[in-house]
Amino acid sequence: MSQDLSVNLQQSILNASLAGNIDANVSLFSDDAVVMPPNDTTLFGKAEIQAWWEDYFQYFRIVSSAESENELTVADDQLLNEAQLPSLSFLKNRVRDP
Amino acid sequence: MGINQILSQKPSPRGEVGFRVSDVIDFARLRGVQGLDTKAVSTQISCRQDPILALRQALNEAGKAGDIHALISMYADDVIVMPPNDTTLYGRAECREWYQEYYQYFRIVALSESEREVAVHGDFALERSGYMIAIVPVPGGNRIRDDGRSFNIWRRQADGSWKIWQSMWNSVKPVGSGTNRYLSRLTQKKTKGKR
Numbered sequence: 001m002s003q004d005l006s007v008n009l010q011q012s013i014l015n016a017s018l019a020g021n022i023d024a025n026v027s028l029f030s031d032d033a034v035v036m037p038p039n040d041t042t043l044f045g046k047a048e049i050q051a052w053w054e055d056y057f058q059y060f061r062i063v064s065s066a067e068s069e070n071e072l073t074v075a076d077d078q079l080l081n082e083a084q085l086p087s088l089s090f091l092k093n094r095v096r097d098p
Numbered sequence: 099m100g101i102n103q104i105l106s107q108k109p110s111p112r113g114e115v116g117f118r119v120s121d122v123i124d125f126a127r128l129r130g131v132q133g134l135d136t137k138a139v140s141t142q143i144s145c146r147q148d149p150i151l152a153l154r155q156a157l158n159e160a161g162k163a164g165d166i167h168a169l170i171s172m173y174a175d176d177v178i179v180m181p182p183n184d185t186t187l188y189g190r191a192e193c194r195e196w197y198q199e200y201y202q203y204f205r206i207v208a209l210s211e212s213e214r215e216v217a218v219h220g221d222f223a224l225e226r227s228g229y230m231i232a233i234v235p236v237p238g239g240n241r242i243r244d245d246g247r248s249f250n251i252w253r254r255q256a257d258g259s260w261k262i263w264q265s266m267w268n269s270v271k272p273v274g275s276g277t278n279r280y281l282s283r284l285t286q287k288k289t290k291g292k293r
Contacts, residue, residue: 036247038268075222
């Protein structure tokens, strides 16, 4: 199930990126998300992530994006996800958030 | 009342390790604990909150010393490392080779953390940090400064020790500045060599 969830989430991220759908993309991040894009400053929270994507899609359009590798590990309520774009992320299970 | 009892009375809502030093000291004082050794409390709490703090400090020191053996000893056998502008490294042997090449060309002369956050979940510790690094080319040349971030997943091993299991880092500086251009050149050199 967790593997399915990860695949679905990854697919959602890829689809949102390919479509340039910023709202859909940002909705996949938690409120306290931290993103560290290369050659750029760290982004804290949804507002900064949204601004980053808005800036990105102002200049670029993603025409193809595919993962060559994806490994998932579940620890407590966290999904540790290593995807080969490459990126390293952990997805928080919001259902169990207090 | 001992500090262990104090700590055990203040669990975090989700059962994760996580105490603010000031909270526990205030709590202890309210409970009438006399002669509280705040430094000892801080140390004990730090270990509970951050079981990899000492290892991280040792990792930084090993990096500055160019001590490849010490660096590699902190990696799990099945470690995966994703350095910027380079291929993914699988296992200790590939990491060792990467560091050997790195230290052939560069020496780290300064390394300090500007930010660090750790969250422990079971046998995994997620560590995000920001750092400033200064390196100098071994053959000579100007000091190169860079600001970067790292994200490490440490995994508790069967013997109870913590090892880096997955790791990646990158620079906040634009492409072509910081240490990136040097690492890129290194990568290009490696690519040419394989042709």
